Amino acid sequence: MPTYTPPLRDMQFVMHELLHVMDDLQQIPKHAELDADTVNAVMEEGGKFASEVLQPLNLSGDMEGCRRDAASHAVTTPKGFKEAYRQYIDGGWAALACDPDFGGQGLPLVLNQMFYEMLNSANQAWTMYPGLTHGAYAALREHGTDAQKQTYLHKMTSGEWTGSMCLTEPHCGTDLGLMRTKAEAQGDGTYKITGTKIFISAGEHDMADNIIHLVLARLSDAPPGIKGVSLFIVPKFHVKSDGSLGARNGIFCAGLEEKMGIHGNSTCQMVLDGAVGTLVGQPNKGMQGMFVMMNAARLGVGNQSLGLTEVAYQNALAYAKDRIQMRALTGPKSKDQAADPIIVHPDVRKMLLTAKAYAEGGRALMTFCSMLLEKEHYHPDEKVRKDSGEMLALLTPIVKAFITDNGWTATSGCLQVFGGHGYIKQTGMEQLVRDARINMIYEGTNTIQSLDLLGRKVLSNNGATLRKFGKLIGQLVEEEGVNEKMAEFITPIAILGDQMTKFTTEIGFKAFQNPDEVGAAAVDYLRVAGHMVFGYFWARMAQVALKEIASGNTDTFYVAKLQTARFYFAKLFPETATAMRTARSGARVLMDTDAVFA
Template sequence: MPSYKAPLEDFDFLYNEFLDLTACADLPTMAEASPDVIEAVLSEAAKVAENVLQPLNAVGDEIGCRLDESSHEVRMPEGFGEAYRDWCANGWTGLIADPDFGGQGLPNFVGLAVSEMINAANASFAAYPGLTLGAYEVIHHHGSDAQKATYLPKMVSGEWGGTMNLTEPHCGTDLGLLRTRAEPAEDGSYRITGKKIWISAGEHDMVDNIIHLVLARTPDAPAGTRGISLFLVPKFLVNADGTLGERNGVHCVGLEKKMGIKASATCEMEYSNAIGYMVGEKNRGLAAMFTMMNAARLVTGIQGLGMASAAYQAAVTFARERLQGRSLDGPKYPEKAADPILVHPDVRRMLLISRASIEGARALGLYTGVELEIEQHHPDEAIRRQAGYWVSLMTPIIKAHFTDLGFEVANLGMQVHGGAGYVRDTGVEQFARDVRITQIYEGTNGVQALDLVGRKLIANSGENLKAFFTPVTDFIAEHDGQDEVAEFIDPLKHAARLLQDTTGWVYQQMSKNPLEAGAAGADYLRLFALTAMAFMWAKMAVIAHARLEAGSERKAFYQAKLDTARFFMTRMLPETTSLDARIRAGAGPMMDFDDQAF
């Protein structure tokens, strides 16, 4: 079965050499986040991921969750409860949470690295603290003081879990169709009635209480998304003294049988006159829920990245050990019966696509994490707003591209294994099954593409785009003409210019025909993602080259960075040319096709 080794050396490079943390230096979340503390946190998280969570990954897949229909309780696979309690006892649930509610208050970009590791080790397990953190964020941003005091400390400690309840049997993306009702009661609470489906962590036995965040309509609500409010509905009501009271009218009535992440309980939830409390303003529930959705989309991208990393590691191990045939230019290991498949160009192609995708995405994810930290905590409003433009633009890109590459890398990992990758005994086919959902939930990747093209391009009078192109242009100008790094700067320059031209073309076409946004969306998002990855790789290559020139003792590490950057620029980035051609083909080839011919 696969094993997992956390990429601590790469994290060390990114945190100490790649990321510019000067703008974060004086933020309150940085008070305890010294380099030594960050290193210690990541090192300890790596131990948990490698030694506790990863060994449970196959167990969770084999056993899955079980619904006790008589009690409506979901039973977790053996070992998960103990691992979760240890996770909470060691403070991981409150890593980036507000210290006022028991959290440690560390920066988001530290939390993202931890998230990558636990998702790589055990994506099913990672869903539970991840959903709770998202629900915490919504209450922290939009809840009343009383709601924060009542619910957040227990959620930060991990004693209580959290969920988000959006989808209903008849509506998913189009939430304007939702029917769940919220009837006002005399005491200011509401009575929630309706059914929600595909609710991750909706019921399980690892916590004492689960705090559901539920979208519903009040009787006088206007139609569509303008009439949606957000309600906090606890599994157990909470008494005035903070103790748990009677069971609320919310139950799990079904458990989905899924392709993957089988130890993540995906529940059908029924609300029957359940007591709920409005969070935030009436009819503004969707906006409040998007606090959780946007955070969840970033973390879902990191989830794809984590599973890609685990799949790549398994493929590399197999490629080193599996002996098949001889190298095309003669035996590389004549003392062996055959050469390891690592010598074959096509195997190296698959491994290098995987490596370049993973390390580029890791850099882009943490770079965005720094911008998120500035957006949320910097005292200067103008600086917060500028960072927010980058985060807003990158959220759909990270969610869609990272999960696409997660599935691509998992499939490449299976291909490296050959027939052994298709059978369960090797454990690598689980990566493909588990990561596949990341392209679907938290808004399908097609929805992310439409969000990018239809909203983010035109939002904030173009400031979102400037937030990307300005640092890219400045970086190119700083290093343009430097022969020693030209092989990395010149391809970035070409890709950035192509992206600017394509963006202008797409914007013009959209003004004539809104269908052009949908037709261009997926290809445009990939074009943007590859250009953003090229920016990351060029920055990393410049650093690596300088370290090698200075005679660093970590020569092998920096040389591998340069070689991987070279592969990305020469073998992956050229795809931008074909993406541009596809985009410029327009909506006609899709939309002119007769409906009846499908």
């Protein structure tokens, strides 16, 4: 059976020693009185909920899956899921970072994201039920009317009601301009909505009293394409004027997807048959509201793979220390046993270190982005809000694609550590691999994220935002450039920082002549950019560790951090050279291939 221990020490290191989040938080009026002890205490209790309540349900939930009653369209979640959700509500976890105006606790978003990392490690399928609610809550808070906010947000904050996002249709996924779901005005401020949506996570379940679906649909006079998409609230049950639940709405689950992973989450085919909904925002401007939810979901999906990477590493490490197999190449290490633990073998250590480096690098990036989101929404300085939003927009596709790509690599490697036992359900490793694979697909495939990064976030403003991140690297290089102990970390990112300018300009020039060049280079480009970002954070983590060691701190945590940083720069960061070379190979070798596909 798999186990999970919340990585509280590393979380505290990232928050308090690396990024000094309390300094940033205390510049925001609503967090001015918050202290590190409170943050740490909340994290500790959140870790207990994740490891003691959710983790024991992960393997059983995967094996049992969800069940749908054909007559009533009702969906039952695996045994224990509903009870765990009740504990989640009773513990106030749903309201952690929500607005006090709607019954929330008003704690920082960064705290909520770290809590959700632990939930994802413990049980990603379960975590998707409340996780999607946060995105729906954010979209309604930003774009809903006062009446809509009063009707829905209090119950969504408490967790009594959950949320879903209904985008994908059988004939269209990311290209939402092709959708066919129709919305017909009823003359009383409501709309009747008809259509079919698929792949709707948490679209129907038994864990909450109501489900607030955010649905994309077209008005009868809508212009074609993405400019004709509107956003609607479609509750599972109608809500009466006094806030109580009324009759069942015309939206139901027509089937559950039989899928590769996340079996404990209900992935639904949803049919809207004259369902009554209300418009969110302006007609034909639905993507404005939905992008709030989608961007939150993209950060959330990165967090899912971060959680899986961490728990895969923990279990693979424990197995590698216990499993004996062959002798070390340098001679026996455990002479009292018939063979040595497999952790003595270099390639086993490589797989473990890969997972550890990707988990800890991902945690640093995720925490940094969570603070950018906090500052974008709540910092009193308008320039800080603007700059934070711009930087977050650049980093969001990297969080989603780079961390999930790395999660797939890490969970696969950790399964490999188990050998044949990794292939067996009872160890839990094959579930982590299956669950990790979806994260590269939904909320915009990783190719879509790569196109977004290169096309929209970099080339569209001639690399201006990318250069702003480059300045962070430049500041670190200037600060530590003459420190010989930092050379192995500083030199690689300094060189790559210089290369990125030329690399980006070259890709942009080729794309100006042939737009296919963006598509041909984008995935490789994101890998390079991802390593540039991870490299920056790993260099900073090494900087902190070296300073602590130099000061006489004997905590082996810092030695381990330094050793992992060395591994990252020696074994993982060099991928950038290959990725730049393949990106430069251009579109012709891909597109001039008609004979291959004839």
